[in-house]
Amino acid sequence: MGNHSDGSPNHSGTVATAGQHEVEKFQDPGLPPHRLRLADTDPKAAKRAERQVAALFATSVVGTVIFLVAYFAIDLGDDSSIATIRLQNALLGIGTAFAMLGIGTGIVHWAKALMPDHEVSEERHAIRTEDDRQAAVRIVDDIVEETGIKRRPLIRNTLLGAVALAPLPALAVFGDLGPRPDDKLAHTMWAPTDGKLKRLTRDPDGTPIKASDVTIGSAFHVIPEGLNELHEGKLNEKAKAVVLLMRLDPASLNPSAGRETWGYNGIVAYSKICTHVGCPVALYEQQTHHLLCPCHQSTFDLTQECKVIFGPASRPLPQLPIAVDDEGYLVATSDFKEPVGPSYWERDEHERSINS
């Protein structure tokens, strides 16, 4: 590319450590002469600076008072309005800001205007001298010699072994941080209990949904029947079981072989948990039939069984097979046919065991 030294006489470029010979460099002229400040020469200016510093410290006192008044005079009773809280917050902020900035700017102004501003030069010292290094080596040699660790390999080796094994209990005690995963991720609450199919119910109130309630273009956020009555692990179950229920023109759905009966008159139910990293995919565009995840923008096409058409997800959303019971309510005919949510190492194994 060439040398851009603009006719510099030195372009041999063989030494990276020193570009120029000393003679060809400008000599360091040393520290520039000290320039006096106004306050150094004019006693009036100094007096003025002094008063300014004092005024800044006084502002700080005012700030402290504002804080205390705001804290004690405004009482957050039971019926405190948002406006009161906002007022108090702003006053506490302004009080603290004045109190702190008053002290801070006061001290700095004092230092800048009144304290000596002569720049001084100090020599750097070697971080390590050769003398120190030799002394340290001698000391270490002596220590090693006195322990006799080199002469007594038996002691050395047993100690190494002991030290290597000693942390194991520390690791072991963390073994109960959580249970083993087993196949917990493969099953959800939708599996029928004692042969009774679970109804699809509204999130959050848990009331069952009739097929006739689901009109074209509508989207229902669904939880399984009985979820709200769980006493333990409610959120864990909900995290796997949430479903989005939508109705489309049956003609626009293109169910693949074996999935024809998973919907009901154009009503389909898909897991809301993104197959990417698990955000709820709840943004349903009723005209384009796209589902969008708000976290990472994975887009799923409902008319292609929720195939990924954009974004970082790789796998379609799992479909929940549904039907209508005697009373006209929507029910899940089985659990999901695959684990829901983000992928994990054992997922494929679990999927195979679900379908076997």
Place this chain on the structure above:
Amino acid sequence: MKALSQKRRHPLAAIALLLMGLLLTGGLYAVATTVNEAKASTAEFTATDTQEGEKLFEANCATCHGMGASGTQDGPSLVGVGAAAVDFQVGTGRMPMQMNGPQAYKKPAQFNDTQTHQLAAYVASLGPGPAIPAEELLDEKGNAAEGGELFRVNCAMCHNAAAAGGALTRGKFAPALADVSGKHIYEAMVTGPQNMPVFNDSNISPEGKRDIITFLKQIEANGSPGGADLGALGPVSEGLFVWIAGLGVIIAFTIWLTSRTS
């Protein structure tokens, strides 16, 4: 014979179009559901309203939505969309649309309240659809907390938990809900304008919708207790603020601090 059939062709054709429209969009709607029937709506509209509305429609809307609102390539059929859809789309200025694009923007309404009312009357007369909500559902005196829960489950993923709006695919977006009237929020829920899903009365009950409106109006009136809300956009605007304003002010102080006093 010929003369007779020619005479009759006109009304028959209109009926046929109407039926087709029903089948295309509102068909299953009307068949499969008993919800959202136009309760009080027809009573509110007089025959004059309908006639005036038809004239307005033919002059302003028929280019895209077709004669008899049966739809064309440029605009969907409006048979069965109900008075609520018209009141929402025209009342918020989204219709008439300025230009074709991913979605219609909210803008100053082009028709006054009477005209909007007349247009709504005409479209409502074409087929049963969601009506303009009754006043008592818009009184903002519902349960804000329950409305908040419904809002978070059904609306927040598109409109943002603080109703600040959000992006959809390919240029579409869910608008912010501040400054939107309770009536229009209600109508949007029951009609599902553009890509918004429909939340019919069996999905979210009228009382639930009232709660949602109460919640939205309450958080809007409250404002943010912590000071300026930075657009309620979450960590992005906070991060931007700390980098630009926070660090900016601090850098200004450091420059002052290390500069020489004259």
Place this chain on the structure above:
Amino acid sequence: MSAASTAEAPAYVANTKVGRFTDFVDERVGGSGILREFGRKVFPDHWSFMFGEVALYSFVILLMSGTFLTFFFDPSMAETHYAGSYTPLKNVEMSVAYSSSLDISFDVRGGLFMRQVHHWAALLFVASVAVHMLRVFFTGAFRKPREMNWVVGGVLLILAMAAGFTGYSLPDDLLSGNGLRIIDGVIKSIPVIGTYISFFLFGGEFPGTVIISRLYTLHILLVPALILLMIVVHLFMVVVHKHTQYPGPGRNDRNVVGYPLGPVYAAKAGGFFFIVFGVIALMAGFFTINPIWNYGPYDPSPVSAGTQPDWYIGWVDGALRLMPGVISGFHFEYIIFGHVLTLNVLLPALVPAGLVFTVLFTYPWIERWITKDNREHHVLDRPRNAPTRTAIGMAGFTFYCVMWAAASSDLIATHFHVALNDVTYWLRALFFIGPVIAFVVTKRVALALQRKDREIALHGRETGRIVRLPHGEFIEVHAPLDEYKRYKLVGFESLAPLPAQPNEHGVVTRKENRRAKLSRWFFEDRVAPATPAELEAGHGHHEAVEAGEGQKTLSH
């Protein structure tokens, strides 16, 4: 060294009460020696040296405000019904952690202020650490003897991010809960052990009932303790090395020029703590941060549009957004020997962050290897005088910023009225070409600035004064620099490529050849500083061209 010698010394007795007290302590801790060593220690002064202090002070403010918050916060995930004063959440089912966070915001006097101080200080803490590291990188302050302190700084950056993330999750609101869910999804993508790590972290399935209290322990005990430890190590090394200084007259690698610690520097640095506190207090008083009451309690079903992490995790989230899951039919999630390899999550979560931190931690050694430079450097490089390094830094920064921007792709789409998908496509392209463009542009700009410096050093500054010469020519008068200002522009070392050198056996190794190639790439484009000879020649040049009559006007 014995009792006898101490006894012989005349005992010092202080005159005042304070003096006697000080003497008592001093005799037992040896304070005089410390003061003698450090009391007048010299610190160079420059605004860009203050970011480390901003970070330190933010951390102190975090400790203070955080302590207040712990008095009221309850990290339990037990279910409760909100009974506080915020009506839009009245009686809503939520965790105790979220409920107590709301109580801090609405029912503890000054609690909201403290929460906002804490969160703003946290954002500022990580931001100032980042800016401090950028300053250190671009000025070459990581060179010998400071390589290890650079690494300590990198560790501090990671710890700062960890502190921020563990704190972000504590209120157990919808936003942070979805953040945790994303973390869970990323953890599950780890091959072989991912599922187990997830179950161990969450104490079972997500979200479980223990994660908040576990993060709380990390957030208020382990992470701050490690940060404190690292700060001590960091500052200890700063004392050992003494501070670097910008090049200028009177400054070289053997001295340090600045103000003595007492009184000027101590006053400025001490006063600056109050200034940083004041600025944070202003932000906390007037600008809402993390309005948890908007988000509602965590529930796995809802999510809010615009779900983003705090800014410092944004780049990783952005990388997750940019990665396509499927490229022309190839699914990045594929099955290998019956197990699932989730590359569409693993790659973006690990590769960019891995790349950035690997380069960050190893860069001092990379440059050291290329230059074979084993000297101590205490005088900084102006970024323009190390064009390739500056360009590498800007390329890395751009790489980071593209991912960072990607984390707000949805907000870019809505606020600039462009399609979300297009934003992603553009950023995907920029992910690859952005750093290259940044490298080339930065290097050219740096070289251009160096040429400008040469120009000014040789011909003086443009005064803006146009003079018409007697023969009709118009010229702009250049004011020559005084020698101090000129030295600032010319007093730097311009490294040239170092060709491959044979080793002790007289062989040029492959590795040495590679090094030489890199050295050429690093230093072949260079602008050497102006020399006295050139200045002389320049004056002659002027005289020759402008001829005698213009000479008088020109020299001013």
